[in-house]
Amino acid sequence: MENFIYTLVQLVHNFGAVAVAGSPVVALWFGRENKIALHKLTWLMALGWVAQGASGIGFAVTSYTMKGALPEVEGVALTALALKVGCTLIGVVLAGFYLMTGSRWSAVNQLRMWKLMVIMTLTALTAAAVLRWYL
Numbered sequence: 001m002e003n004f005i006y007t008l009v010q011l012v013h014n015f016g017a018v019a020v021a022g023s024p025v026v027a028l029w030f031g032r033e034n035k036i037a038l039h040k041l042t043w044l045m046a047l048g049w050v051a052q053g054a055s056g057i058g059f060a061v062t063s064y065t066m067k068g069a070l071p072e073v074e075g076v077a078l079t080a081l082a083l084k085v086g087c088t089l090i091g092v093v094l095a096g097f098y099l100m101t102g103s104r105w106s107a108v109n110q111l112r113m114w115k116l117m118v119i120m121t122l123t124a125l126t127a128a129a130v131l132r133w134y135l
């Protein structure tokens with residue numbers, strides 16, 4: 001049962017990672033002239049960040065309820081986890097803000113936002129690899 005729940009949480013987490021990493025890349029390379037595509041990609045990105053936050057919390061809740069304690073995260077792993085949480089917080093807030101007000105942003109600021117999202121996901125994915133092997 002425990003493994004099954006971890007698998008479900010990981011499933012959401014993995015597809016969330018694809019959404020947050022893929023949406024800004026597609027937006028920058030293919031969608032800049034297409035407003036409808038950009039709007040859909042913005043939704044995908046925002047939902048992806050929410051999925052990452054929710055499944056990140058899901059990992060902690062599963063460990064706490066199934067194993068009775070949170071995993072001991074220290075040193076390099078803690079730094080990696082802090083980076084992931086930081087990226088996720090910024091991702092959720094910025095994606096939500098962009099979703100609500102982005103149509104009024106200048107083209108330059110929109111471009112900056114998508115580029116920042118690429119940096120955020122590269123950082124989080126790098127941190128994920130570190131967390132995986134130093135936990």
Ligand code: HEM
Nearest residue numbers: 017020052053056057059084085088121124125128132135
């Ligand atoms: C609140 C933020 C986050 C938390 C708390 C969190 C937590 C976790 C945990 C506990 C794992 C399992 C580690 C293990 O296998 O031992 C994991 C795996 C993973 N996370 Fe996150 N994560 C967060 C955000 C993100 C983000 C933003 C991304 C990508 C953009 C991401 C990508 C991944 C990937 C790809 C794995 C699988 C690593 C592997 O097994 O090789 N995570 N995460």
